[in-house]
Amino acid sequence: MAENKTENKKTGKNDAGKNDSGKEAVLPPKSDFSEWFNxxxxxxxxxxxxxxxxxxxVWYPFGFGIRKRVYNIIRDIMDNSGHDETLFPLLIPETEFMKEADHIKGFEDEVFWVTHGGVTPLDVRLALRPTSETAIYPMYKLWVRSHADLPLKLYQVVNTFRHETKHTRPLIRLREITSFKEAHTVHATWEDAKNQVDEAVGLYTDIYKKLSVPVLISKRPDWDKFPGGDYTIALDTIMPDGKTLQIGTVHHLGTNFAKTYDIMYENAEGEQEYVNQTCYGISERSIAALISVHGDDKGLVLPPAVAPTQVVVIPVLFKDTTEAVMNACNKVVSDLKNAGFRVEMDASDARPGAKYYKWELKGSCLRIEIGPRDLEKNSAVLVRRDKGEKQFASLDGIVETVDAELKQMAEDLYTAAEEKMNAMIAPCETTEEVVAQIGKGVATLPWCGCEECGMKIEEETNGSILGTPNVETEIKKGKCPACGKEADQIVYIAKMY
Amino acid sequence: MAENKTENKKTGKNDAGKNDSGKEAVLPPKSDFSEWFNxxxxxxxxxxxxxxxxxxxVWYPFGFGIRKRVYNIIRDIMDNSGHDETLFPLLIPETEFMKEADHIKGFEDEVFWVTHGGVTPLDVRLALRPTSETAIYPMYKLWVRSHADLPLKLYQVVNTFRHETKHTRPLIRLREITSFKEAHTVHATWEDAKNQVDEAVGLYTDIYKKLSVPVLISKRPDWDKFPGGDYTIALDTIMPDGKTLQIGTVHHLGTNFAKTYDIMYENAEGEQEYVNQTCYGISERSIAALISVHGDDKGLVLPPAVAPTQVVVIPVLFKDTTEAVMNACNKVVSDLKNAGFRVEMDASDARPGAKYYKWELKGSCLRIEIGPRDLEKNSAVLVRRDKGEKQFASLDGIVETVDAELKQMAEDLYTAAEEKMNAMIAPCETTEEVVAQIGKGVATLPWCGCEECGMKIEEETNGSILGTPNVETEIKKGKCPACGKEADQIVYIAKMY
Structure with missing residues (x-):
């Protein structure tokens, strides 16, 4: 009872499973993905x-609990690969923001401008950062002097802003991106920066592996690269409706920003050279991805690494045996807590069905039920959220069993998601085949590589070229359907979020 | 050498102890506090x-390392006292912001306004939050329905903005407060909210205890309370120059905001009532305080709980014994790391004096030196940052010794800071005495409690009334110097930052 009450307080809502107006809410089937997501x-x-x-x-505390754990994973991976966390100001003076021509063009339509402090107009308008190159690089000019200062690898987790005019939706398209992890690195040579791009793609793949989210990695076509960069590698995942969601981008900036912001270093021979730079970002779309990829008709299915409640223990109570069952449940809860698991007990007087419904909706990874008959056998019923099947486990060694089940669940989630994703990719040879495919998933198509053909393909298919896979695939190349020339690459094409 | 190089990269600067223009920087004596702080x-x-x-x-990575640890302490204390972390938007529509009259008056001169998205003027101007009452309470109206939803205790760590026209300085007076922890709680009764205020004051005192920072706690006079609140309890510390720094405030909001934002709950009798609220905040002034209170002529003195480097190990190397000494140092480093301490090895070829200088400046808590003669005795030299005296410790049990020294250091820092603070408070009976005292610290003075006398005292002393201590003190009461009446309270008076 007490536990349940605490739960209510945490959410700031009347009850899990009721919607904002307090009515019993019904989750639409996931096949109706857009409605399901909302x-x-x-x-x-x-x-x-x-x-x-x-x-x-507004982040609910429960959602924030997921966010916190996702960003702890991101921070750990950044910290352990030689990045240092830092924090730059939100407000960028118009004079700095307007220095890099391509960059301005990419962002000027969607920048929020601060024009007044109190009732006083500001001398120089201030941009809310849409991304932080123009805030950070003037400082890098001051910080970088010699090759001994390089590489410089910093990151920050901040809120950024875009005045989106398209349809906005939580986690996916926002005017305030609340959780933008952006890294900005500085290197001596173009090759060093390229290696950093590769490292970053690897780190992001690791991050998504920890979230059990499979990714497609591709080099974006030139017209879709970062404004002001040399090239962009992107990570996408395929959402249940077949559209792709861009969930990470890594940019090689070459010396473009270095020239604009005059960032030079003294090389080993004592000569001044422009630095080479990279930047890469990941946002709360990471959370949109994990929710969408794993969830089901019953609600959230959360990878154990980020689930606010990994295990819920439910006592099955009858009059005469209450005390013994409660003792056994308390012991399981305390043993699991001591072992570092996130556990809740649900001893509320709700019906068992209501409890299952509630904890399944919230994506608790493992349900443990203990009743008097289980206790006689020194046993418990275990139900994994992703499988939904009952299994029995001895109360001796329950900590080890839980540990093994959660590890297995993380793996199984990844495997299942990867299989599902791969099944949604189909090789195509003509634009007609692409049109038929991209309602359902991602198409691959041979492409000669020229922008004109790329544009033509996008127009004919009404899809977007994600780019060229950045690893060799076994998908055979063929003729570019736009010009008929033999193509030396294939591209992913999809409807993009 | 490698270690030293890493250090350089982390800072984004050429070398510790050099200033921004690369010249050897000299720290002014702390007696010249303003210069010392800058x-x-x-x-x-x-x-x-x-x-x-x-x-x-801009936060340097080193400074950010301190910030991260301070805010981990704050988050732990909030989480463990039943608060849940959440995140609300930065931008507040003018229509919501302008609802609470006193609140507007308190903030309207210093709010930054967003007026444009891209080139398009916004329909409704958006305020950058100076604090989040007007962002959060419209949502609380939706979230709170019945007494079972109460208390609701949420907090967030966010950036907030004030268009300061006064002299700004890092950590103390900023236009972007990068690290505002603000809590917002909702209760059934005024008394419940008062108890929450008391709890919050206790939590903040605990936070500062962990930073070894002593605080003065007082109830602010009415004219200095939070705009829109019933009363304010503040935590101040005394800076080395005798001025006080407000480092935490706790506000009882009564039903004022509830009435403005129509936040009601159904009580146990089924009647609708306005909720009572509190809010309380702490910012990066917490870091200004710990730096200022503990630092000395040699640089930072950081409490072990927040020092990025708790222990630095310095091998004393001579040709023949290098290997043995390095082995011993490596073992100490790895033993301490395994025990969870933050340790660095400085095996650079800088002179010992330069190393001491560098690590003292950076506030490393404990220096361990090991040379061949120490090794013969299976011993090491330990120097605590705050004491500066050499002591010898056996290499056996070095982990336990370090643990004990760091714990003792945290205690000693607090004790020393508390003694220093208490010595800076002097009881006064006349405004002349106050004038003489508040150049050096805090004065106490009897006060009848009426605003007219308060204003007169502030005017005559050119000081600020911090407020009435919220615990009974032994300082004897006397006559209010402004009206001559017998006073039933004393107040703290100081120059405030």
Whole structure:
């Protein structure tokens, strides 16, 4: 009872499984993905969409619990690969922001401008960072002097802003991106920066592996690269509706920003040279991806690494045996807590069905039920959220069993998601085949590589070229359908979020 | 050598102990506190003040390392006392912001306004939050329905903005407060909210205890309370120059905001009532305080709980014994790391004096030197940063010794700081005595409690009334110097930052 009450307080809502107006909420089937997503954001208590500004949302404490764990994973991986965390200001003076021509063109339509402090107009307008190159690089000019200062690898986790005019939605398209992890590195040579790009792609793949989210990695076509960069490698995942979601980008900036912001270093021969730079980012789309890839008709399915509740223990209570069962449950809870697991007990007087419903919705990874008959056998019933099947486990060694089940679950989630993703990719040879495919997933197509053909293909298919896979695939190359020439590469094409 | 190089990269600067222009920097004596503070922020690599907007600064990775640990302490204490972390948007529509009249009056002169998205003027101007009441409480109206939802205790760590026209300085007076921890709680009754205020004061005192920072706690006079609140309890510490720094505030909001934002709950009798609220905040002034209170002429003195480097191991190398000494040092480093300490080895070829200088400046808590003669005795030299005296410790049990020394250091720092603070408080009976005292510290004075006398006292002393101590003190009451009436309270008076 007490536990249940605490739960309510945490959410700031009346009850799990009720929606914002307090009515019993019904999650639409996941096959109706768009509705399912909107609904899980609400009744799964990820974000409240009722904040009175378009494109700005409020993290519920439960959703924030997932965010916190995802970003702890990201920070760990960044810290352990020689990046240092830092923090730069949000506000960028117009004079700095306007220095890099391509960069401006890429962002000027969507920048929020601060024009007044109190009732006083500002001398220089201030941009809310849409991304931080123009805030950070003037400082890098001051910080970098010699080759001994390189590489410089910093990152920050910050809020960034885009005045989106398209349809906004939580976690995916926002006016305030609340959780942008952006890294900015500086190197002596173009080759060093290229190696950093490769390292970053590897780190991001590792991050997504920990979230059990499979990714497609490709080099974006030139017209879709980062404004002001040399080239862009992107990570996408395929959402249940077949559209792709870009969930990470890594940019080689060459010396473009170095020239704009005059960032030079003295090389070993004592000569001044422009530095080479990279930047790479990941946002709360990472959370959109893990929710969408793993969730099901019953609600959230959360990887154990980020689930706020990894294990829920449910005592099955009958009058005469209450005390013994409660003792056994308490012991399991305390043993699991001591072993570092996130455990909750649900001893509320709700019906068992209501409890299952609630904890399944919230994506608790493992349900442990203990009743008097289980206790007689010194045993418990275990139900894994992703499998839904009952199994029996001895109460001796329950900690080891839970540990093994959660590890297995993380692996199984990844494997299942990867299989599902691969099944959604189909090799195509003509634009007609692409049109038929990209309603359902990703198409691959031979492409000669020229922009004109690329544009033609996008127009004919009404899809977007994600780019060229950055690893060799076994998919055979063929003729570019736009010009008929033999193509030396294939590209992914999809409908993009 | 390698270690030293890594260090350089981390800072993004050429060398510790050199200032921004690469020249050998000299820290002014702490007796010249204002200069000392500016200098330690720079050469101590806390923040870079050269960002091209007034009042906005850049966290160096080293400074960010301190910040991260301070905020981990704050988060732990909040989480363990039943608060849940959450995140609300930065941008507040003018329509919501302008609802609470007193609140507006308190903030309207210093709010930054966003007026444009891209080139398009916004329909409704958006305020950068100076604090989040007006962002959060419209949502609380939606979230709170019944007494079972109460208490609701949430907090967030966010950036907030004030268009300061006064002299700005890092950590103390900023236009972007990068690290505002603000809590917002909702309760059924005024008394419940009062108890929450008391709890919060206790939690904040605990936080500062962990930073070894002593605090003065007082109830602010009415004219200095939070705009829109019932009353304010504040935590101040005394800076080395005798001025006080407000480092935490706790506000009882009564039903004022509830009435403005229509936040009601159904009580146990089924009647609708306005909720009572509190809010309380702590910012990066916490870091200004710990740096200022503990630092000395040699640089930073950091409490072990937040020092990025708790222990530095320095091998004393001579040709024939290099290997044995390095082995011993490596073992100490790895034993300490395994025990969870933050340790660095400085095996660079800098002179010993240069190494001491560098690590003292950076506030490393404990220096361990091992040379061949120490090794013969299976011993090491230990120097605690705050004491500066050499002591010898056996290499057996070095982990336990380090653990004990760091714990003792945290205690000693607190005791020393508390003694220093208490010595800076003097009881006064006349405004002349106050004038003489508040150049050096805090004065206490009897006060009848009426605003007119309060204003007169502030005017005559050119000081600020911090407020009435919220615990009984032994300082005897007397006559209010402004009206001559017998006073039933004393107040703290000081020059405030």
């Amino acid at each position: 609904s899980i954001i609400d009744i799964g208590q990820i974000m409240d969409v009722r904040y009175p500004v378009k494109g700005l949302y | 200098s330690i922020i720079d050469i101590g690599q806390i923040m870079d003040v050269r960002y091209p907007v007034k009042g906005l600064y």
